[in-house]
Amino acid sequence: MSELQRAWARSKLGLPGDGFHEANEEEEHDQVAELPEHVDDDSSSASSVSSTGTIIPSPNQKLFARPQGVTRGRSLEQIPWTTYFERELYLSPEEKPGVTYHAYLTSPGAKGPLFVMHHGAGSSGLSFAVVGSEVRKGLPAAGVLSVDCRGHGSTVCPEGSDLDLRLDTLSADLNSIIELTKAEMHWQELPPIVLVGHSLGGAVVTDLAKTGKLGTSLLAYAVLDVVEGSAMDALQSMQTYLSTRPGGFASLQDGIDWHIRTRTIRNAVSARSSVPALLVLDEAADAARPWRWRTNLAATQPFWEDWFVGLSKKFLEGRGGKLLLLAGTDRLDTELTIGQMQGKYALQVFPEAGHFIHEDLPERTAISLVDFYRRNDRSTLVLPPKVSDLLAQGKKV
Structure with a gap:
């Protein structure tokens, strides 16, 4: 985790400067951490902080599953x-x-x-x-x-x-x-x-x-x-x-x-x-x-x-x-x-x-x-x- 991310997490969770360490990060990759609440801030710094990390979804969440009712493949029917x-x-x-x-x-x-x-x-x-x-x-x-x-x-x-x-x-x-x-x-x-x-x-x-x-x-x-x-x-x-x-x-x-x-x-x-x-x-x-x-x-x-x-x-x-x-x-x-x-x-x-x-x-x-x-x-x-x-x-x- 970058220094910028740790600083943001300390301020959000109310932790002292030395109360948040790499060792406290979640190690289980099949779980998706709860996203922080959205902050209505139009500043560029707020948007930059929220986009510094990459969240990897777990396979069992099926985020990319095909919606039900969608036909697989392309249509090959004749158009009159x-x-x-x-x-x-x-x-x-x-x-x-x-x-x-x-x-x-x-x-x-x-x-x-x-x-x-x-x-x-x-x-x-x-x-x-x-x-x-x-x-x-x-x-x-x-x-x-x-x-x-x-x-x-x-x-x-x-x-x-x-x-x-x-x-x-x-x-x-x-x-x-x-x-x-x-x-x-x-x-x-x-x-x-x-x-x-x-x-x-x-x-x-x-x-x-x-x-x-x-x-x-x-x-x-x-x-x-x-x-x-x-x-x-x-x-x-x-x-x-x-x-x-x-x-x-x-x-x-x-x-x-x-x-x-x-x-x-x-x-x-x-x-x-x-x-x-x-x-x-x-x-x-x-x-x-x-x-x-x-x-x-x-x-x-x-x-x-x-x-x-x-x-x-x-x-x-x-x-x-x-x-x-x-x-x-x-x-x-x-x-x-x-x-x-x-x-x-x-x-x-x-x-x-x-x-x-x-x-x-x-x-x-x-x-x-x-x-x-x-x-x-x-x-x-x-x-x-x-x-x-x-x-x-x-x-x-």
Whole structure:
């Protein structure tokens, strides 16, 4: 016991200066001494005295016991899509018989933007469920349209046809979904659009932005964790990665748990929202693991290079504001590094996130997207008056 503690104890117990010794201290460590009465003293010295000692609780007091009624472990229950979106759409283009696009929609408010979101390979529109909800918290007038790419989610292609995942096809699909949504919702014109794409989706939104098909409706586009150089390098090890994934799961909860344990998705709420759409119950499969992957990623290999070749150049050349969100600066290739130094696009890095930035850090991703929209919002621009108008008003120029 320190000299300061002994002095305090003597004054509290009324003992003379030599009446309190170390030998009188309690030696039994399985007992907790009675705490002194609280003294209402705001002085720093009083608080310092009361905090000089460390009280070690005895094991039989169970101070850290789990309260009764608290569930052990984390919840792995599915979170339904209705938590995040107001409706789901099934859209059938006349020029593509047998194709039915599926998408999730929350309509924008008056003059609000529409964030059109395209997921990566193997994912679904629910990959953007949580981040879309967070975007609307920061920008309540915003709408969110999150699509299921063909061969993914609930989008249906003609039976017996070969899977066509060429970049041109996916880009045309996304444009069709936007136009069909406009017709379905009876919008007079398209709202201001911000395209957002993750991985493969980043290549798709970049290609659509480069084509100019959306005209003046397109404000800007954001690409999440994909650049040409690193994407091409990663393709070399993709088959190895796919071979390490389990072929199926005993239940949806097992699938959610695997994504969290392997840190494929580092946010449990995101995993509970998006993973169930990645799996489908296959009664003909192994009875021990009947929940199989909805999309056969290995079968998409013939299209991998087509997705990413020329991506950096297209990203820099497309019209509209540009945002690149990465999980690490090491992903930047030479072309994008030069472009970033020239100020051709905005760059933000989240080193604590994995590949699924928007699912790992939905709140921070949403803040970046909302700020990005506000920087590119044309309705807030105040243009200077024209010289001809000033002259007509008789003002000197």
